[in-house]
Amino acid sequence: MMGKLAVLLSIPILFSCGENSSEKSGSDNILENLTFTVDTVVMDPGDQVVNVQFGPSLFGLSPDQKRYYFMHRNSGELTVFDLDEKKWIKKIQFEKEGPNSIPSFVSNFQLIDENTFLLTGFKVISTYDSVGKKLANIPFDKEKFPDLTDEEGYSLHTGLKANERQELFFSLPSDPKSVRISLAIWDNSSSQGRLVSLPEFGFLTKFTLEFREGDNYSGAGFASLNLKLEENRVLAFSSGTTSIYTYDLRSDSLVFKTYTPILVPAEAEVPAISKFTNKQAFDEAISLARSQIFFGDLLWDESRGIYLRFASITKPDANPGLPKRSEVFLLAFDRELNLIGESKVEELPSQPSWPFFKDGKLWSYVNVEDELGFAVIDFNF
Structure with a gap:
């Protein structure tokens, strides 16, 4: 709806999750008495039409947490909103052809800074400035990693991230045949690549x-791989497990963190069968896989100095026409990634969508009458 005024829909609903929280004592579980309130914020698009049909799966937040960058992967539009003023600021239209062209399908977007963006497509990684000019092509490909298998070469860009100076690039290539996942590290300044198993x-x-x-083929994956870059370390994690790898850039050391949460399984169960020639059996396997535990991203809350991570289990519904509902849980970790809290969140029907922390509150995408909106959750614990 064009010209809509920015709206703050105050919904001072107090949710209490204490009755469903971990069996740990209060001193051991910081989420034992978790409560929260929710407000809804809608961005004013001005006279612009912003396509939120598929949600902001590609987005970035400015370092001061004031500007929100929403990349539409097909049209090449990068729309910028002011989160404090709750309004549209500008649009950057990238070219689809020519010397400054972007990939035909953008699989990954990273906001390096407010004047530099990293866009990834099939075998293409490039940086662009704030007017859409291509700055550099990044030679991050299989040839730079001779130890990679062909399967790993196809997945080389999984979870791709670059550090702020664009010197180091990281990804998580995998090979099901070798049952192998690695951390790929490309040093763009020295043109050297290496793998960390x-x-x-x-x-x-x-x-x-x-x-x-x-000739018919269908595939479905249920354990995404993700990276989170910090100043001196890289975190590798997956939606299929609570476990987290930390790679220290200063000491070149790798640490594997495992957990035994009380409220949720530590990891999803590996499917008994992965290859099917019967469509009904394939569909049933998908339903079973979707009912497994699913872990969200690691969300850093600067105001508290902790990480929060959602987890959910989707419950099967006898009526396919009804919206699916999930059991939602919240896990808390300290800076050293020790598990310090967990709670079941009865009031949430599903995990927050594309969440991020801003000013100590969790912002989660919501579609409000086809306009960009956010549920703003204020936790109290």
Whole structure:
């Protein structure tokens, strides 16, 4: 709806999660008496039409947490909003052809700073400035990693991230045949690449289901791999497990963190069968996989100095026409990634969508009459 005024819909609903929280004592579980309130914020698009049909799966937040960058992967539009003023600021239209062209399908977007963006497509990684000019092509490809298998070469860009100076690039290539996942590190200043094996993540390569019948093929994956870059370390994690790898850039050391949460399984179960020739059996396997535990991103809350991570289990519904509902949980970790709290959140029907922290509150995307909106959650614990 064009010209809509920015709206703050105050919904002072107090949710209490204490009755469902961990069996740990209050001193051990910081989320034992978790409560929160929710407000809804809608961005004013001015006279612009912003396509939020598929949600902001590609977005970035400015370092001061004031500007929100929403990349539309197909149209090449980068729309910028002011989160404090709750309004549209500008749009950057990238070219689809020519010397400054972007990938035809943008699989990954990273905001390096407010004047530099990293865009990834099939075998293409490039940086652009704030007017859409291509700055550099990044030679991050299989040839730079001779130890990679062909399968790992295809997945080389998984979770791709670059540090702020664009000297170091990281990704998580995988190979189901070798049951192997690695941390790929490319030093753009010295033109050197290397692999760091993540052996405890190998089982995550088994979470892809395949259906083949003649020339028909379908595939479904259920354990995404993700990276989070910090000043001196890299965190590797997956939606299929609570476990986290930390790679220290200063000491060149790798640490594997495992957990035994009380309220949720520590990891999803590997499917008993992964290859199907019967469509009904394939669909049933997908339903079963979707009912497993699913862990969200690691969300850094600067105001408290902790990480929060959602987890959920989708409950099967006898009526496919009804919205699916999930059991939602929240886990808390300290700066050293020790588990310090967990709670079941009865009032949330699903995990927050594309969440981030701003000024100590969790912002989560919501579609408000086809306009960009956010549920702003204020936790109290």
